[in-house]
Structure formats: C-alpha cells, structure tokens
Amino acid sequence: MYRIFKLKEGCTPTEWREKMAENHSY
16 A cells, blocks of 8 residues: 555655554544
C-alpha cells in the first residue's frame, strides 16, 4: 500500500505516517 500511496501522493515516509495517523484519528 505504501508504494501505491507514494506514487499517487509523492509523499515521504514521514508524511505518509502522519497522514495515516490523521486518517485513523477519526
């Protein structure tokens, strides 16, 4: 999933973790 997300968003691992944390914070 990380590879697909990185290709779509172009985010770094840190940014990706932050976004995933935000998604789960709901």
